[in-house]
Amino acid sequence: MTASRTVELEGHIIDSGMMQQAFGIVMDMGGNFDVEEFEVGTHKEAESYCRMAVFADSDSDLQEILHELHQIGANLTDPVDAHLEAAPADRVVPTGFYSTTNHPTQVRYRGEWLDVENIEMDCAIVIESGDGEHEAQGASDGSSGDDESPRGDPRAYTKVLNAIREGDLVVTDEAGIRVDPPERPRDSSGPFGFMQGGVSSERPSESLIRQVADAMKRTKEEGGKILVVTGPALIHAGAGDELARLVREGYIDMLSAGNGFAVHDIERGLYGTSLGMDMETLEHPRKGHKHHIYTISEVIRAGGIAEAVDDGLIEEGVMYECVRNDVPYVLAGSIRDDGPLPDTITDSVEAQNAIREQAHEADMVLMLSTLLHSVAVGNCLSSTTRVVCVDINPATVTQLLDRGSSQAIGMVTDIGTFIPTLAGTILGEADEESETVEDAEEVDADDD
Structure with a gap:
């Protein structure tokens, strides 16, 4: 039966x-398809449309x-409500259960499409009815959650596995779900046009850094937040x-890092070394290997970084x-940490x-020399x-893309060159603009 x-x-x-x-997926997985309607966008801004029937040997396939x-x-064409089941x-x-992508997603509930809040990959989608009731389709025992939902509008949001609670209404199957992957721009115009994914060590670094600087400035101008994820390198x-x-x-x-980054940063300020190596001479001074532990001990003695x-x-x-500038930071611990510093979150779930x-608040993220983070x-x-x-x-950078962060642009280059060039590009221009304004004010004052 088909x-x-x-x-x-x-x-x-x-x-x-x-x-x-889409055609490749169907054929590679042993199915067939029949294109029922196909409309081609005939100019640059026009969109195209394709409706196709997908066939397989069984429902499971x-x-x-x-x-x-x-x-x-x-997305499925039939506008049915999403299937819900209570978490056992x-x-x-x-x-x-439906496992999320990291793309903007909507769920149809009681005939209306709800935007899924805090979308991220590999999560479940939970529905709150908003009327204080739990109504799980297919749940024979009428089970309910630990607490009733507050009365109000229904909402859909993601939950990681460890946050699922018995009775949560979890979306199952693909019915009643719409996914909207962001499309690549057709050209590289605009401050964010260069962000089309991919990894390259061949692109001109200075040109790309200027584009990153422009993107950061535009993010700030729009009131967005920039998160830096970095390692001790x-x-x-x-x-x-x-x-x-x-x-x-x-x-x-915002800053997201590990215990090691904070320790090396503070050690450098206290002793001029990083993991015992003199940052000026690149030599290992006598007893320099102790600086790492001394740093941790002194911060613990003080009670924390602040x-x-x-x-x-x-x-x-x-x-x-x-x-000093009230920039929040998260230091996530690992099994390799010395100390750790009092600010380091050692509970992995809490971290x-x-x-x-932080990730949900970020509009732009710089990931700098740290694979795991x-x-x-x-x-x-x-x-x-x-x-x-x-x-x-x-x-x-390739592992990040392979893991699903397809929107990322990867640069294969030395971080010791990238950051100074980026800072100089952003702040150098700002300094020049400031000097121009000051010079103009001095001229005006002379005229007066």
Whole structure:
């Protein structure tokens, strides 16, 4: 017996490759398709439309094909409500639950489309009815959650597995769900036009850095927030002062890092070393290997990073500027950490939640020389968030893209060169503009 459903694709589906990708998915997974309607956009701004019937040998095979098609933005044509089932226990999702992409998503509930809040990849979608009731389709026991939903409008939002509670209404199947992947711009015009994904060590670095600088300035002009995700290699490479400068000048709104980054940044300010290496001579001074532990001990003695800044122990560096300029930071711990610093979050679930909160607030993210933190934050980002990943190791940026952060642009270059050039591009222009204004004011004063 053959199973079939009809899906539709719309937008710039030809030049973005979406239509070809959809055909490939169906055939590669053993299905067939029949294009029922196809309209081609005939000018630059016009969108195209394709409706096609998808066939498979069984319902289960069809379901697998539909799931893959959903990931690229092919949506079912029949406007039915999403299927809901109550979670059978805490941290347990119903069989066949819908696993989210990081693309903007809508769920149909009681005949209306709801935007899914805080969209990120690999989550469940939970519905709150808004009327204080839980009504799970297909749930024979009429189970309800621990607490009734507050009365108001219904809402849909993502939940990670450890946040699922018994009775949560979880979306299952692909019915009643619409996914809208952001489309690549047809050209590179505009300050964000260069962000079309991909990894390159061949592009002219200075030109690309200027484009990143323009994107950062535009983000700030629009009232957006910029998150920096970084590792200790940035300090080792000698870029700490310039990153601190960007924080001080208001171009960095949030920082996500690990215990190691903060320790090396503070150690550099206290002793002029990073993991015992003199940052000026690149030599290892006598007893320099102790500086790392001394740093942790002194910050613990002070009670934390902010307290050490207030006491005058820490007088420079990225963490100093974060404290002085009220830039929130998340330091996520790992099994490798020395100490750790009092500010480091050692509970992994608590650290994930803190990272997730930052990620949801970010409009642009710079990922700088850290594989694990880049992937962790990337998992929490919507595909509409602008991402730039910079690392000397191409595996870092390719793994980020492969993991699903397809909106990221990757630069394979030395972070010790990238950050000073970026800061100089942003702040150098600002300094020149300021000097021009001051010169003009002096002229006006002379005229008076």
